Amino acid sequence: MGRQRKRVVTGEAAPPPRKDEKPSALHRKEKKKKVDIGKIFINISIGLCIFSLIWFFYALYMRSSLAKRVVTLHPSSHVLDANSSSAKVSPERFWGSYRPQVYFGMKTRSMMWMRQFSDLDVNLRHTCEQGDRLQGYGWLMHDGITFGVQEIRDNDFTLTTEFVKKMGGDHGGDWTWRITAKQHSSAPQAPVISLMFYAAADTQGSLEAHVEERNRLASITGFSEELGNFKITFRKPVTGELSSAKYASSLSFQLQLSSDCSPGLEKLTDIVKHSLNRRFVYSSPSGEKRHYIAVDTYKPPHHQNQQNPADIRKESDFVVHQVTVQTPFQIEVLFESGSFHNRPNQLVGSIMTQELEKRKSEFDTKFEKTFGLESKGYSHSHIKFAKAALSNMLGGVGYFYGQSVVQSVYNEYPLLYPEGALFTAVPSRSFFPRGFLWDEGFHQLLLSKWDPQVTREAIAHWMDLMNMEGWIPREQILGDEARSKVPAEFVVQRNENANPPTLFLGLQELIQQFSSNPDKTASQATLPFLRRLFPRLKTWFEWYNTTQTGPLPNSYRWRGRDKDTNLFLNPKTLTSGLDDYPRASHPSADERHVDLHCWMALSSGIMASIAKLLGESHQDYELSHKVLSDNNLLNELHWSEQLRSFSDFGNHTQAVSLQQEKVYVPPGQPRHQFPVARLVRSVRRAPKQQFVNALGYISLFPFLLHILTPDSPKLEHILRDMRDSNKLWTPYGLRSLSKSDPMYMKRNTEHDAPYWRGPIWININYLAVRALHHYGNAEGPYKEKAAALYEELRTNIINNYNDSTGRGQGSHPFTGWSALTVLMMAEQY
Known part of the structure; x- marks a missing residue:
């Protein structure tokens, strides 16, 4: 009997289907839809997981890749060939006085000295140190290649060091040192000096000392891959004709260390100090015998591990030779290359003197021809x-x-x-x-x-x-x-x-x-040099243009300012070169730095010139130069109407000062158990976005680097500020910060004296003289004023450094860019 179907009356709930009855088509669709949504959700979840994993590993890869970039060299060919510094390619430049940090040294072979019978315990002179308090030291003549004459003035004697090189063979030829010692007229008696000559093999090589009677080191022979075979000869001292002093003593020692504790050159002074002993006796010309300090056996500091004798190498890394003699005297040290086979004569004595005089004459001639x-x-x-x-x-x-x-x-x-x-x-x-x-x-x-x-x-x-x-x-x-x-x-x-x-x-x-x-x-x-250099120049210029950009189009900002605003009166900007020059008081990403803008304007112009010279694409560099040199843009970004000068912009307040930190000490507690009170910055008024309004070197940069057009009315303000003795002008050069500025000569911390806050700097003064020469020869309304100021500043500049007295300050001697005075004397810009 067939089953009857009940009619479903509209509005009534449908009865649940029997177990043996198939679901309706509509129900099947709904169920399928639910299943499909679930699958889609699962698939999406799986996809997201896979994507997350891919992104995670990609991020790890990218971070690893980015982390390696800092130590991955530029991929273009090196500008210099790999062997460009070798003796075969550049024999005349292979040897030189290339260790400026020591008083006298030829590459890795150098000299120390000390005064005997001094009030000081051990006054060993080796690396150039301000604490040695020498009266002065420096090169009187040096051609950069073949010879040099230096004078070192100690307290009561002067050492004159001279060297001459002679080409020959395959390893840079021969060279000779000559050291002459003379007492000062003010010295109460002839000083007794110990000179210590040392040879150090700071690369793989061998040294062997050859000792004569009485422990006198006659010579050192050696070999290295760079030098081949060589010999260093220590000639006996020669005393002055009127001197009754006699040759006192000669001592030496060899240092043999295991390969895992071979000393670096930075430790050589300490090694010599730890080898000194007072057991030696010096017989003076009068017959008096006195104990003096001399090199003996090297005794490592007590904390240094004792080495296994089996680990000691047969040949030494370091040989020191001490000569103790009364002034006046002269000593020569001769280096001879084993590959110099057809040597006409040794570079010593009268031959050395002849060569030295010849080089001096050639130096004088070239100097006059050049300057x-x-x-x-x-x-x-x-x-x-x-x-x-x-x-x-x-x-x-x-x-x-x-x-x-x-x-x-x-x-x-x-x-x-x-x-x-x-x-x-x-x-x-x-x-x-x-x-x-x-x-x-x-x-x-x-x-x-x-x-x-x-x-x-x-x-x-x-x-x-x-x-x-x-x-x-x-x-x-x-x-x-x-x-x-x-x-x-x-x-x-x-x-x-x-x-x-x-x-x-x-x-x-x-x-x-x-x-x-x-x-x-x-x-x-x-031209070939620039062609090899150009790929790196392009990357260098682009690096500045991408990493040092400012908050506004065509603006620039130095990275790397000090972030601890609590301890600094004004956080330093070491990266700009003008360390403590006042910038925005509160460093932020909103800063605009006028000096960097001008450096980029200059650089883009030079990049365009190089590109044109090489036949490379130059349009982009020319466009950059045109935009960055636009005086309207410069005024918009950096001209302060309040100061009437160019200025940095940033989050700034002038209401800052260094104040003694308040340290709370509970009643009855000992003060020494609490932190020492420091000088910390006090901000009396909140900073805001504004021009920094510090008048000084930074304000001059559009002028210094010739960014201003000769007819710019801003030029008039700059020339007036430069000549104002209450602002930048002194009889010795332009001060770095206006005398009327609130931060003039102010300390930046309790330990940091003012650096670019008043003292005169020769490099910026050179740029100022050069700029005055430029504007004094360019047609414009300020031509005559610039020309007159040029003559006056150029005359004054030689008396530079301290803005009140002209006395040199800071590190001594500062003989780098200070030498730009020569170009001002020669009027070569």
């Missing part, structure tokens, strides 16, 4: 000063090798940069004996006039240290010896931090030399 100071009517003393200034820069050129310590935001810990070499001048032999990117451009302005090849090599070395991002570590602390002179907090270089691209100044000079006389021998190497 023309004699023809300009300068006195003998002025010319002597200028020669010493140039020679100190040439004698301060160093050759360094090692690794920087760097970090990016993608690295948790600092990394070692790839090993590299750097041929560079240094700012100060005592305090800054290493390469600084911002200083080097100024150095090369002078050196390019003397020897363009030195400039090409120095710039090439710097650019070969560029990483793939286009970043160059701004301070080159290469190797342990360099690192030993740097406070720990300044060792790590960060890849977001720039430095003024002053190498463009040296490049600008090379271009001008080539353009004015392309057939001149000194200029012919410039």
Whole structure:
């Protein structure tokens, strides 16, 4: 019997289907829809998980990749060939006084000295130290290649160090040192001096000492892959004709250490100190016997682990030879290359004297031909000063090798940069004996006039240290010896931090030399040099344009300002080169820095010139230069109507001061158990977005780098501020910050004396003199005023440094960009 179906009355609930009854089509669709949505949800979830995993691993990969970029060198061919510094390729430059941080040294072979019977315990002189308090030291003559004459004035005697090189063979030829000691007329008696000569093999090689009777070291022979076979001969001292002093003693020792604790060059002073002993007796000319200090057996510090005799190498890494003698005397040390086979005579005695006089004469001739100071009517003393200034820069050129310590935001810990070499001048032999990117451009302005090849090599070395991002570590602390002179907090270089691209100044000079006389021998190497350099220059310029941009279009901002606003009166901007110059009081991403804007305007113009010279695309660089040099844009971004000067912009207040920190000590508690009160910054009025309104070097940059047009009315304000003695003018040069500024000569912390807050700096004064020369020769309403100011400032500048007395300040000697005085004397800009 067939089953009857009940009619479903509209509005009534349908009865549930029986178990054996199939679901209706509508119900099946709804169920299928639910299943489909579930599957879609599951699929989406799986997809999201897979995507998240892919993104996670991609992010890890990208972070790892980005972390490696900071220590990955630029992929283009090196500007310098791998063997460009070798003896075969460049024999005349292979040897040199390339250790500016020591008083006298040829690459890795150097000299120490100490005064015997002194009131001081051990007054050992080796590395250039301000604490040695010498009366003075510096090169009187140095041609950068073949010879040099230096004078070192100690308290009661003077050491004159001279060296001459002679080409021959395959390893840079021979060289001879001559050290002459003379007592000062004010010295109560003839001083007894110990000279300590040492040879150190800081690369793989061997040294062997040859000792004569009475423990006198006659010579050292050795071998290294770089030098081949060589011999160093220590000639006996020669005393003056009127002197009754006799040769006192000669002692030496060899240091043999296991390979895992071989000393670095930075430890050599301590090694010698730990080898000294008072058991030696000196017989004076009068017959009196006195104990003196001399090298004995090296005794490692007690904490140094004792080494296994089986680990000691047969040949030493370090040989020291001490000669103790009464002044006056003269000693010669001769280095002879084993590959110099047809040597006509030894470079000693009268032969050395003849060669030295020949080189001096050639130096004088080249100096006059290059700078023309004699023809300009300068006195003998002025010319002597200028020669010493140039020679100190040439004698301060160093050759360094090692690794920087760097970090990016993608690295948790600092990394070692790839090993590299750097041929560079240094700012100060005592305090800054290493390469600084911002200083080097100024150095090369002078050196390019003397020897363009030195400039090409120095710039090439710097650019070969560029990483793939286009970043160059701004301070080159290469190797342990360099690192030993740097406070720990300044060792790590960060890849977001720039430095003024002053190498463009040296490049600008090379271009001008080539353009004015392309057939001149000194200029012919410039074009191929620029062609090899150009890929790195493009990346370098682009790096500045992407990492140092400001908040507004075509504005720029230095990264790397100090972030601890509590301790600094004004947080420093070390990256700008003008460390403590007043910027915005509260660092922020809204800042605009006028000096960096001007550096980029200059750089883009020089990039356009180089691109044109090489036949490369130059339109983008020309456009950048045109935009950044637009005086209307410059006024809009940086002209302060209140100050009537160019200025930085940022989150700023002038109502700040350093105040003694309040430390609460509960009643009855001892004060010494609580922190020492510090000077901390007090902000009396909240900062706001405004111009910084500090008148000084920063205000002058549109003028200094020739960004202003000769008819700009802003030029009138700048010339007036420069000449105002209540603002920037002094009889010795332009002060770095206006005398009327609230931060003039104010300390930045309780320990930081003012640096760019009043003292005179020769590099900026050189730019000012050069700019006055430029505007004094350009048609415009301010031509005559600029020309008159040029003559006055140029005359005053030689008496530079302290803005009240003209006395030199800071690190001594600061013989880097201070030598730019020579170019002002020669009127070569």
